[in-house]
Amino acid sequence: MTFKATVQFEPFRVKTVDALGSASAERWNEAIQEAGYNPFNLRAEDILIDLLTDSGTSALSAEQWAAMMRGDESYAGSRSFYRFEKSFRDISGFEHIFPTHQGRASEHIFFTALARRSELTDLVIPNNTHFDTTRANIELSGIKAVDLLAAPGLDPALDHPFKGDMDVARLSKLLEEEGDKVPLVMLTVTNNAGGGQPVSMANIRAVSEICQQRGIPLILDACRFAENAMFIKRRERGYADRTPKEIAREMFSLADGCTISAKKDGMVNIGGILAMRDARLAEDCRNQMIASEGFPTYGGLAGYDMEALAVGLQEVLNEDYLNYRLDQAAYLGSKLEQAGIPIVRPTGGHAVFVDAGAMLPHIPPLQFPAWALSVHLYEIAGIRSCEIGSMIFAKKDAHGGELPAPYELLRLALPRRAYSRSHLDYVAEAMAYVMQNRRQVRGMAIVSQSPVLRHFTAKLAWIDERKAA
Numbered sequence: 001m002t003f004k005a006t007v008q009f010e011p012f013r014v015k016t017v018d019a020l021g022s023a024s025a026e027r028w029n030e031a032i033q034e035a036g037y038n039p040f041n042l043r044a045e046d047i048l049i050d051l052l053t054d055s056g057t058s059a060l061s062a063e064q065w066a067a068m069m070r071g072d073e074s075y076a077g078s079r080s081f082y083r084f085e086k087s088f089r090d091i092s093g094f095e096h097i098f099p100t101h102q103g104r105a106s107e108h109i110f111f112t113a114l115a116r117r118s119e120l121t122d123l124v125i126p127n128n129t130h131f132d133t134t135r136a137n138i139e140l141s142g143i144k145a146v147d148l149l150a151a152p153g154l155d156p157a158l159d160h161p162f163k164g165d166m167d168v169a170r171l172s173k174l175l176e177e178e179g180d181k182v183p184l185v186m187l188t189v190t191n192n193a194g195g196g197q198p199v200s201m202a203n204i205r206a207v208s209e210i211c212q213q214r215g216i217p218l219i220l221d222a223c224r225f226a227e228n229a230m231f232i233k234r235r236e237r238g239y240a241d242r243t244p245k246e247i248a249r250e251m252f253s254l255a256d257g258c259t260i261s262a263k264k265d266g267m268v269n270i271g272g273i274l275a276m277r278d279a280r281l282a283e284d285c286r287n288q289m290i291a292s293e294g295f296p297t298y299g300g301l302a303g304y305d306m307e308a309l310a311v312g313l314q315e316v317l318n319e320d321y322l323n324y325r326l327d328q329a330a331y332l333g334s335k336l337e338q339a340g341i342p343i344v345r346p347t348g349g350h351a352v353f354v355d356a357g358a359m360l361p362h363i364p365p366l367q368f369p370a371w372a373l374s375v376h377l378y379e380i381a382g383i384r385s386c387e388i389g390s391m392i393f394a395k396k397d398a399h400g401g402e403l404p405a406p407y408e409l410l411r412l413a414l415p416r417r418a419y420s421r422s423h424l425d426y427v428a429e430a431m432a433y434v435m436q437n438r439r440q441v442r443g444m445a446i447v448s449q450s451p452v453l454r455h456f457t458a459k460l461a462w463i464d465e466r467k468a469a
């Protein structure tokens, strides 16, 4: 007989500790009031568990810290650049690789260079779902951004292995009708805006084939390439015996380039990557880069940042790490479901999305149920989360009134290697308490807001308090 454990424990031990923030409910109540009931305005010291984002919040490994000591800060041609380039080329096979300070910088450089090259003015770039910075950078370059997510991804309650897949039929139709206006096609792996849902290898291949037939490059927004590779290993036929790195290589082999925020699967606190096969486009990006980001062998990064990234890109493909990573989200998701809390199914790689609209049906969408849930969860438990609902995505109707977003979601994002299973148990307990007492959660109203990206700065109030005032 051999011993086989069933518990999915963290595949690392703690070497340096970082104290949690305030554990005082009194302080949480004061702090959120001082913050105008906007979790973005909270100070980290007032937060017990911070699940605002998985971006740039990873814990570094001992190997990464050790590599950082080797950082070569030469302005041009530093050793650190070549170590970073070698590490990412090993995974992606791309010829031209540039470091940048974060994902949106890669996007800005790439789309600006692309728009400059084109003589056409009414360009269109399709994606499964454009992430908000990607859409913003495409639109700033005067290009139209369209989302072509396949049907399963649009249904939050549907259990489907690859809810990030692109609708290939709609892509073919778009290319038939307006192919000459499409300078490239993008695929976001995993689909962040759609709940961190993966894209199957079959879908990447099908999109790649359509692009090849028409000579249009396929560019991956590959922020979470390793999580996507692991989902393929677990869920797609024929990949169970392949390593995550082999799968990632196959994903990149089907593409012509990528933009990456290294703050996700790069396992670093700051950094980005821009990479491609085409030498001419690379030349244009290099020129654009020098003007806005830095010399192409450092991008916006220090040598030690590139060292940490060179190591992080390899560590993220470790199978024990990826099993732990995907199981963390699944574990929290199943605990919430046991408490009767509706979540987006199945759980993605980097977060659990709670369906706040379904959980708090007594709060109408334009009283921001997911925002109210986020504030309430902080007030009672010191946990910070993020609204993905009408505060961010409401649209204006013809008369300037607001139309609610299609979903009211609360995102519990999981920083990489940062929180333990008992921290997640605490989050699940707090959420179960909220679920049991959900009638106590009231709607919220906006007191002040800015015209763009209002969620970062808006101030709010609980509804009946405002009426009483």
Ligand SMILES: *Cc1c(COP(=O)(O)O)cnc(C)c1O
Pocket: 055, 102, 103, 104, 105, 131, 133, 134, 188, 192, 193, 221, 223, 260, 261, 262, 263, 264, 271, 272
């Ligand atoms: C985070 C993210 C970006 C932008 O990257 P930043 O490093 O935050 O600038 C782009 N696309 C996706 C899918 C992301 O998750």
